Amino acid sequence: MGYLGFTCLKNAICSLNVVYMMVGFLLMGVAVWGKSYGIVSSIHVIGGVIAVGFFLLLISIMGLYGAIKHHQVLLFFYMAILLLLFLIQFGMSCACLALRREQQENLLRASWGLMANDTRISLERHLNCCGLLNTTEDMEDFKKDVQLCNAACKDTKKCFTCGDVMLKRAGEALKILGGIGLFFSFTEILGAWLVMRFRNLKDPRANPSAFL
Template structure:
């Protein structure tokens, strides 16, 4: 049967959802591995990565079952949710690719403010830095952060700011994150297109007089 027929659409949609399931399991596994080896100590980061992995896994399971059974309702909800995920991921990816240095500093400030003391301490120890940015506007806060800093460099009094170190690699990280997100967003719109096409195709093994 030519590609674009019922069987081809079914196999393509099943294959795409199997890939999504593997990515979801990979996210869950990496988060658990990072927590187990102490690479990431923040329960919020671990929980967020696991939540994304579980969500992707559930969506992939719904899509896979819908594709195998040609289930109209499951395929409908699958393509609607996947399209919403595509819109969100496409917007975030484009924002990452277009973010300049000033916007990166604002994002780091906002993220640093939401971190708990334990997460900040773990980050300072891992990067061997103290505080975020040593600016005039936040001088008092920076002094307080340095006093509570547990990084090894504190004893040498030659500590860099964590914000400065992160900004050195943030542009490259945002480019990679935006590029990967943009790539996966196009696979999601491919999944939506396949689901729409597959829903409107007639199962050749079904009763010819039955409704879709």
């Protein structure tokens, strides 16, 4: 029974880390795909997504190796990192679910203002829109953006603003992101609990006199 319990926990931790590894590869693959197809041209955005995917990949490798070798030090740091990630991801997921439209507009304005012209042009061409928001407070910036815009809809003079296009889907997207974030945050707390129990078990095949 002791061997079965040890093996079951070990396999559960390994399976969880394989999932994290796949998510890490997926994030890096999506970033490279977005860059190659010109969907996002900002090196900062691409680099950020790749960094997150690479970090998740490293964490999953640490957990996988620690579980296979029953390495006490690696498992301890892995558990601590999972708990930290849980707190960060849980807070961010709750913030996504609670974000109002006015706050979304303010965030869009701030993000739009930090974008390079090439990134804005690429985004407008991909979304087939021009400018951010056609409101009184954004009028001057909107006119400048329209002059630089080369989206296909500009010739038809029936362009929507990029702010309207993004905000139309923002509520649903934030709910999806918040829900997925909450789900994965609870898998992290589950992983930390499994590791805590696994660390306290003695490997039945190990030398009885070995230090654990």
